[in-house]
Amino acid sequence: MHELGVTESIVNIALDKAKEAQASKIVKINIVVGELSGFVPDCIEFYFDFVSKDSIAEGAKLHFELAPAEFRCRTCSTIFHSHDSTWTCPKCQSQSVEITGGRELYVENMEVE
Amino acid sequence: MKKIEIVQNILEANESIASQNQRLLDEYKVFAINIMSSPGAGKTSLILQTIARLKDKLRIGVVEGDFASTIDADKVKDEAAAVVQITTRNMSEQCALIANMVSHALKCLPLGDIDLLLIENVGNLLCPAEFVLGEHRRVVISSLPEGDDKPIKYPVIFADADAVVINKLDFLPYVDFDIAAFEKAIKRLNPGVKILQVSCKTGAGIENWCSWLLDELKANRIGK
Numbered sequence: 214m215h216e217l218g219v220t221e222s223i224v225n226i227a228l229d230k231a232k233e234a235q236a237s238k239i240v241k242i243n244i245v246v247g248e249l250s251g252f253v254p255d256c257i258e259f260y261f262d263f264v265s266k267d268s269i270a271e272g273a274k275l276h277f278e279l280a281p282a283e284f285r286c287r288t289c290s291t292i293f294h295s296h297d298s299t300w301t302c303p304k305c306q307s308q309s310v311e312i313t314g315g316r317e318l319y320v321e322n323m324e325v326e
Numbered sequence: 327m328k329k330i331e332i333v334q335n336i337l338e339a340n341e342s343i344a345s346q347n348q349r350l351l352d353e354y355k356v357f358a359i360n361i362m363s364s365p366g367a368g369k370t371s372l373i374l375q376t377i378a379r380l381k382d383k384l385r386i387g388v389v390e391g392d393f394a395s396t397i398d399a400d401k402v403k404d405e406a407a408a409v410v411q412i413t414t415r416n417m418s419e420q421c422a423l424i425a426n427m428v429s430h431a432l433k434c435l436p437l438g439d440i441d442l443l444l445i446e447n448v449g450n451l452l453c454p455a456e457f458v459l460g461e462h463r464r465v466v467i468s469s470l471p472e473g474d475d476k477p478i479k480y481p482v483i484f485a486d487a488d489a490v491v492i493n494k495l496d497f498l499p500y501v502d503f504d505i506a507a508f509e510k511a512i513k514r515l516n517p518g519v520k521i522l523q524v525s526c527k528t529g530a531g532i533e534n535w536c537s538w539l540l541d542e543l544k545a546n547r548i549g550k
């Protein structure tokens with residue numbers, strides 16, 4: 214489990230930005246998680262209640278958007294998504310690819326009052 | 327209700343501590359390697375083999391990350407110049423080392439008396455991929471009994487590796503591990519990676535591994 218520290222980072226980022234915006238309550242936090250990253254939204258959710266307790270983030274809703282695995286062909290530069298593990302370029306069939314997406318972990322935006 | 331745009335990397339805090347670690351290591355001219363693998367692939371065995379072969383040339387320090395025990399630290403403590411144990415059980419991240427833990431470990435090590443720092447990460451192919459520690463090179467060990475499909479199941483850790491060590495080569499007659507297919511699966515994601523075949527039991531290939539390490543250490547010094 215490595216989601217406790219990650220959840221602390223999320224809450225810290227949200228509290229900092231809420232303070233800058235002089236918000237009194239955080240209603241919703243939108244988070245983007247890459248499909249290839251090892252982060253489990255359920256675990257982040259699980260720790261969130263505990264980490265946000267007694268702060269203006271308490272009770273906020275977490276929304277996760279899953280960023281799909283994305284690859285760039287090293288031969289013809291085509292960018293493509295691959296839902297199985299073949300990771301083959303649809304244009305030139307090359308198998309030499311670079312991972313360009315699916316590793317994200319960031320706070321995208323949030324709603325405050 | 328108001329919407330605030332943020333777009334901030336959640337791992338930024340870890341990454342900034344990792345850069346501080348690297349600055350400290352560079353200041354003392356310590357070359358650091360992050361060794362990652364599934365449980366039991368041979369991280370501790372490779373560390374012991376490396377020390378045995380290089381201890382006359384380099385002063386070697388070890389950071390042992392483990393979920394609960396000090397078994398690995400005990401195994402290397404008589405061999406290495408210095409060892410620090412990090413037990414992750416009661417920490418906020420348990421399945422991987424994070425930069426903050428290494429930052430504490432560095433404070434406990436005589437950095438001025440170390441040339442090479444071998445960091446044994448927690449046995450796991452998923453989580454350590456996400457957390458940089460400040461290391462100069464990332465090494466992943468895969469062992470024959472695990473099967474040859476790991477790069478497909480855990481692409482990220484293999485895509486970022488500087489070297490992949492195939493260990494337990496002595497198992498080759500007993501397992502269906504297609505070394506060529508395994509190497510191909512890694513190279514398509516990571517064409518620049520160095521792949522080495524070793525057996526920590528027989529010592530086969532350890533010399534090649536050590537010369538790769540020495541070359542990288544020298545390249546890093548010249549680069550600075």
Ligand SMILES: Nc1nc2c(ncn2[C@@H]2O[C@H](COP(=O)(O)OP(=O)(O)OP(=O)(O)O)[C@@H](O)[C@H]2O)c(=O)[nH]1
Pocket residue numbers: 363364365366367368369370371372398448449493494495496497524525526527528
């Ligand atoms: N036959 C054979 N056994 C090996 C080899 N390398 C390691 N082993 C054995 O594999 C077992 C696990 O090795 P370790 O070096 O402890 O592996 P590890 O990755 O440090 O394990 P954890 O720290 O528990 O994740 C030990 O019993 C080793 O003796 C090898 O090349 N061949």
Ligand SMILES: [Mg+2]
Pocket residue numbers: 369370371398446
């Ligand atoms: Mg070990």
Ligand SMILES: [Zn+2]
Pocket residue numbers: 286287288289290291302303304305306307
């Ligand atoms: Zn292509």
